[in-house]
Amino acid sequence: MNEGAAWDGTEWKTQLVAKRAEAEGYHVSPFDPKAVGKGNKIHLLLEKRRVTTQSSLQSDPGWGSALVVGEVQGSGGERGGQRVLWGAPRPLDSVLAGQMQQQSLEDLQPARMSRGVAVGAATIVFPLAGFITDETDTLACTVMYSEDNGENWKLPAAAVVPEDCDAATLVEWEGKLFMATSGSSQWRRRVFESDDGGKTWNEAAGPFARLLGDAYALPLLDSPDAL
Structure with a gap:
């Protein structure tokens, strides 16, 4: 992701979204970002890896996620008038630390093959995968959701899939x-399925759920391309 993404109606320009932040102890990966547009903001969920110069800690990279928000400014009617101003990455292990600790979750990252969705007037939801640090150290899937256009983020009271899950994608339907x-x-x-914007989840039934459960209805989840 390079300097400058603006659209003037005839060509694309590039813009710096996130710099390498080793000085702050972590590196934000530019690969396979998950994007949701809501109003005049773009929410990017990226993988984050903790880095350090201390040899005693280099064996524990500390994988996680970071959220970067861009705000579209300027008038679309002017040539080259619109520009996205990007904020600094926000590591999710600080935004969601208390909730992660309550649920014994660690290393939350964008779930493989995931896509986020914008719902209603102010709700944004992203799927996540991480470890539940109990006797099993199993992989689990959950979501993070915001009810105020990305100002604050929460986790459901319990992981959506508490075991054997590392890939997930979201779809809004009816x-x-x-x-x-x-x-x-x-x-x-x-x-x-969730009918309250991601707060609570239940295993789904019915024809649409069966369609999504069909392995041929969506691309295989080990594909490098997000939906």
């Missing part, structure tokens, strides 16, 4: 959120 998930077996997906 007022509900659906999350198709995959774990060690990519050929059978579990599908969950």
